[in-house]
Amino acid sequence: MALSRYLHDYAARAARALGPDVEASLTVREHGLSLRAGSSTPASARCDQAEVRAGAGPCIDAMSHRSVLVVPSVPGERRWDAWREQALNEGFAKGLAVPAEIAPGFQLGLNLYSRSTDPWSEGLVETAHAYAGLIATGIGLQLQFADVEDAAAGLYRRLSDSAVVEQALGAVMEANACTLDEARQVIRAAARREGVGERVVAETIVRALVTGGHGDIVDGLGP
Amino acid sequence: MEASELLGLLARTLAGIDADLAMPSRLCRACVEILGAQSGAVTLSASPEERLTVSTSDGVSAHIGDLEDMLGEGPGHLALVEDRIVVTPIDGAHPVDDAFPLFSQLVASIRGPATAYAVPMRVSGRVVGVLSLYVEAGRLARDPEDAQFLADAVGMALLGQVDSFDWSTRSRIHQATGMVIAQLGIGPSDALAVLRAHAFAHSTTLETIAREVLARRLAFTYDDTNAVQIERTEEP
Known part of the structure; x- marks a missing residue:
């Protein structure tokens, strides 16, 4: 199975595991180059694509700073215009970006989106962090051994x-x-x-x- | 339970386990918790003779793993050889299991009434190790399919970290096996059997005997009747 197919499955599984109102997208970043890798829905894919095209967004920042980035309100967000506009167009109310290291210099960003206005729970944030780690391990394995x-x-x-x-x-x-x-x-x-x-x-x-x-x-x- | 739900449960459980622990330990503890076990171990293995226990959740699992390693038999070995989940009671009351009679007899002295589960970890159709679980309640909290899925997920995660494991214990046993090969002129399997027999006779672990051999405090030779003799010295 091609790596891209695995990545799509990882994103879909993450979304299903994290909640019925959660959509997920994966972006990878190496040597400053970001690439959307897989998404659970077309809407989350379009948001990550807008972020990658603009070179700015929560996922890229989370990977750069290696820390979880919570966006409690998309309408109130002022840091990343292109991403914000796309997320609003898709009807998303909040976002969450969780980084994980695949290999030195090679980062994974798990971007979560939801139309619910309720705050992200602490448990979901921790679970998303663990999930991103599992996905990074899986991707690392695929890259290391090709198969x-x-x-x-x-x-x-x-x-x-x-x-x-x-x-x-x-x-x-x-x-x-x-x-x-x-x-x-x-x-x-x-x-x-x-x-x-x-x-x-x-x-x-x-x-x-x-x-x-x-x-x-x-x-x-x-x- | 669906695969995505189980993966989510694994991720949530991992999130609740001390992040400072090494990933094999966290995975092992997460499986113990999810499957309702009291103790567990994760062993990577290409064959029953070539195994590396990368994590145990507590001392009980470590002792049981040592016993299985010393005897060269037990549910973990059988799960590896036959690529299936092996379940066996540990209580001293049931008849010994014909597949691993010595293990059946001796394990009850380590652990009180419990049930041992050995679940092969499969990656891409290959068995890459065993998830061992010890359950006092008599059965796992989830069905065997869930245990198999988790074991496979753990195997997959561990394969990406093979280079980070401590291979030194296994190396010592292999090196000691090599010394016995040279001492007795016998094959690796027979040499390992000699070490195991000596460990069994002295109620100790295979690793302890390997250390004795490597320190040249213990050697094996033939006597006039071609029987194996043991030479023991306090100092090399």
Whole structure:
């Protein structure tokens, strides 16, 4: 599934989870460039688009200052004209912008809109904050691995590689009566010399010991 | 409960948990709270032998996790292998579970009457770990589908933070396994079984035995009859 589709789903889920009168839109910002990423409704999308086009609005400010920004009354808002005008046209009475960090220098803004004039409750603001964090984690994961499937596969590789290399470190410590650091140097040096990964060297060491090989492991792997 | 409602509940619960705690701890505690459990643990794992417990909600979960790790069996292992929710009573009164008989016998000494749930965490069709829960009320506060959804959400969130976890405990066990491989010339699974057997015989944790081996206070050799012997010294 494309990242843009995930972002749309994140926004839709956030809106559903936060209340029946809440609409949500997501904007991401990196190196000063803001981009609307996904929205639960066309109206919330248009508001974020107006904000991004103008380069000013609650979401952008919240991301810039890394703090939650509450807009208790859209009609009374005077800081961001383009955003205010669009939000009024859509019939929104209040707004809430919640930032979260996806990665260093890469921010997410969760913009919430409502036609209700009741104030945002403290509980909703905290929940929105936690939700923005969950969304940022999800987006970070997608960007880091391109695909969730790769992330799961990455965990398998990480755990598997780690197990084999750490076992080999212990084997070298025992066989060469050396310290952990010395064992690490042995494996790294062998990997460099052979032009292979540490995992390949580690598997060779363990295999050699299990099949009866003993003695100096450095010589056994050397050219 | 619908997925969006559950995600919202997870977010609201997370919001109420100390923000200074690491995210795995917050996720673990949120699941314990939402599912009406008294204790819980989150373990990442690619296979039953390669696991990393990233958070426990309290000491009870940690002890039960250590027991499962030491024995190499238990509901968490079974949930990983068979990719299904495993439920088992912990009270010493029920017959031992044939799938993990030692665990069944010994776990009652750690925890009073309760029920253990092990929920596989699935991401994109792969099992990436287990959410373990211990419930004194006999059953979870929500149905298994909700528990599965939360476990999957936690697994997804944790995958993005793999590099931030403390792998040192697991590393020590792997390194000690490697030393036993070199001492006895046996494969990794057999070497780990030797460590586990020794931990079991001395009623201690796998990690404690691993530390002893790495400190060269404990070694394994063969005697004249090819039986494994234990050599223990106070100082390396």
